[in-house]
Amino acid sequence: MLTHFLRGLPYLRTVTRNASKTPPKDVPKTPARDAPKTPPKDAKTPAAAAAAAAPEKKDVVKKNAPPEGMLMNTKTEFGPLKDCDRLFQNLYGRHDWRLKGACKRGDWYRTADLLEMGPDWIHDEVKRSGLRGRGGAGYFSATKWNYLKSVKADNKVIIINCAEGEPGTCKDREILRHEPHKIIEGALLAGFTMGCEKCIVYVRNRFYNEACNLQFAIAEAYRYGLLGCNACDTGIKFDMMMQRGDRYLTGEETALVNCLMGKMGRPRRRPPYLHEKGYFDHPSVVLNAESVAVVPTILRRGAKWWTGLGRNSNSGTKIFNISGHVVNPCTVEEEMSMPLRDVIEMHAGGVCGGWSNLLGVFPGGLSTPFVGQCSADDVLLDFDCLQSINSSLGTGGIIVVCQDCDPLLVMQRSIEFYMKQTCKQCTPCRDGAIWLPEIFKSFSKGESHPHMIQFVDTIQQKMRGGSCICALAESQANVAVGLIQQFCPLIEQRILEYGSNC
Ligand SMILES: Cc1cc2nc3c(=O)[nH]c(=O)nc-3n(C[C@H](O)[C@H](O)[C@H](O)COP(=O)(O)O)c2cc1C
Numbered sequence: 330m331l332t333h334f335l336r337g338l339p340y341l342r343t344v345t346r347n348a349s350k351t352p353p354k355d356v357p358k359t360p361a362r363d364a365p366k367t368p369p370k371d372a373k374t375p376a377a378a379a380a381a382a383a384p385e386k387k388d389v390v391k392k393n394a395p396p397e398g399m400l401m402n403t404k405t406e407f408g409p410l411k412d413c414d415r416l417f418q419n420l421y422g423r424h425d426w427r428l429k430g431a432c433k434r435g436d437w438y439r440t441a442d443l444l445e446m447g448p449d450w451i452h453d454e455v456k457r458s459g460l461r462g463r464g465g466a467g468y469f470s471a472t473k474w475n476y477l478k479s480v481k482a483d484n485k486v487i488i489i490n491c492a493e494g495e496p497g498t499c500k501d502r503e504i505l506r507h508e509p510h511k512i513i514e515g516a517l518l519a520g521f522t523m524g525c526e527k528c529i530v531y532v533r534n535r536f537y538n539e540a541c542n543l544q545f546a547i548a549e550a551y552r553y554g555l556l557g558c559n560a561c562d563t564g565i566k567f568d569m570m571m572q573r574g575d576r577y578l579t580g581e582e583t584a585l586v587n588c589l590m591g592k593m594g595r596p597r598r599r600p601p602y603l604h605e606k607g608y609f610d611h612p613s614v615v616l617n618a619e620s621v622a623v624v625p626t627i628l629r630r631g632a633k634w635w636t637g638l639g640r641n642s643n644s645g646t647k648i649f650n651i652s653g654h655v656v657n658p659c660t661v662e663e664e665m666s667m668p669l670r671d672v673i674e675m676h677a678g679g680v681c682g683g684w685s686n687l688l689g690v691f692p693g694g695l696s697t698p699f700v701g702q703c704s705a706d707d708v709l710l711d712f713d714c715l716q717s718i719n720s721s722l723g724t725g726g727i728i729v730v731c732q733d734c735d736p737l738l739v740m741q742r743s744i745e746f747y748m749k750q751t752c753k754q755c756t757p758c759r760d761g762a763i764w765l766p767e768i769f770k771s772f773s774k775g776e777s778h779p780h781m782i783q784f785v786d787t788i789q790q791k792m793r794g795g796s797c798i799c800a801l802a803e804s805q806a807n808v809a810v811g812l813i814q815q816f817c818p819l820i821e822q823r824i825l826e827y828g829s830n831c
Pocket residue numbers: 461462463464465466467468473490491492493494495577578579580581582583615616617618620621799800801
């Protein structure tokens with residue numbers, strides 16, 4: 330039995346060596362904790378970050394290039410955020426979330442004046458701010474808005490995505506229950522800019538109390554003339570409604586639109602894109618709740634203020650959810666590009682058992698590739714820095730994993746999440762969702778063969794091949810490959826131990 334396992338080992342070692350080569354050599358070296366903080370080399374030129382990334386990443390960055398006219402800064406230190414710069418002043422629900430309380434915190438302040446500046450001014454300001462979507466992909470909002478804005482049609486629809494099924498993420502939920510007026514005001518400004526007269530907010534079914542708060546806030550906005558056929562007394566027509574649904578996959582934008590139309594909540598192929606054929610064939614756009622909720626403050630305080638926070642192309646603030654093996658799991662709004670370690674230690678009381686006990690983190694929800702302790706030491710929490718180490722900021726749901734738990738059980742549990750989420754339309758995704766949990770289960774017991782590591786690699790390549798309709802297949806592949814890269818030696822060891830005990 331033992332010889333059988335040992336025969337596989339030279340081959341296994343090849344896989345291990347290859348795996349360790351996978352992360353790019355040029356991981357940006359962020360400052361040591363006690364040294365004065367300087368931005369990573371790519372801080373000033375996002376294009377340089379793109380060039381430094383792995384070949385397949387180049388295209389992604391190129392496609393998602395910063396909008397022309399975006400303001401730049403020369404900052405070298407990031408965070409902690411000053412209280413006066415916090416957009417979500419009622420994140421913890423200590424104050425009144427209704428209209429009266431919201432107005433006291435500055436919401437709806439001179440919204441009519443902002444609307445009267447016109448759609449081009451609003452769009453330009455969002456472009457200059459370099460705002461990136463907070464739903465996961467980090468697409469530049471101004472570019473996305475422009476697709477719908479340039480479509481000449483009536484009945485355009487703006488859809489706000491509060492599906493939030495990503496494990497480790499609960500930021501939209503906090504906005505819904507404690508700052509619902511920010512979503513309504515943001516939707517009005519964004520919708521008006523893109524020429525929409527109708528807005529639908531899609532809320533996850535189980536967020537019952539949050540949906541009630543939003544519904545109440547919408548009713549208040551109608552009652553005080555902030556929405557309706559003469560929104561904010563400007564003659565602009567803007568209607569808003571809320572609809573509820575459930576399932577992780579309906580967070581994907583085409584699945585969400587299908588769900589809103591009463592069809593099965595499954596993604597569909599693009600083209601046609603949503604801005605061509607969306608909700609009941611009307612041109613539509615789907616935006617994350619946080620991406621929309623920050624818009625009114627950006628317009629009031631100006632793009633310059635927003636770009637003064639965080640690195641270039643990664644500007645502003647972000648809500649992070651810190652969960653897992655930390656002393657104080659919490660939700661916090663922080664400046665973008667703040668070092669991951671600082672965010673965890675400052676707000677969540679640090680890793681259980683100290684920083685040296687850290688195994689790694691999922692930096693942006695479970696679907697983002699696992700970052701091991703070495704990279705977690707230095708990495709900055711922003712889109713470009715995490716992308717340069719082959720991970721992603723995702724939704725900002727930081728899941729901390731410490732060394733007290735079995736990494737292979739973490740692997741198994743993470744991959745099992747996707748088993749029930751696939752809609753089985755695409756063969757690689759469906760097969761991956763069946764095979765990967767089985768394989769990872771056998772890894773955690775050691776009851777496997779080293780060749781299976783190579784098999785995981787084959788499966789994940791097929792899932793990334795571009796033949797799948799939505800990004801869920803790639804998320805599964807990310808989790809699988811990220812964990813294999815980190816824990817390949819441990820899998821080897823577990824297999825050997827199991828073999829020697831037989
Ligand atoms: C499987 C899957 C689940 C998703 N779930 C969500 C979600 O819960 N909330 C969300 O805002 N975006 C989710 N997205 C991303 C959306 O498709 C879409 O890109 C996003 O809402 C766009 O908003 P943004 O441009 O403001 O980031 C998901 C994507 C996939 C592939």
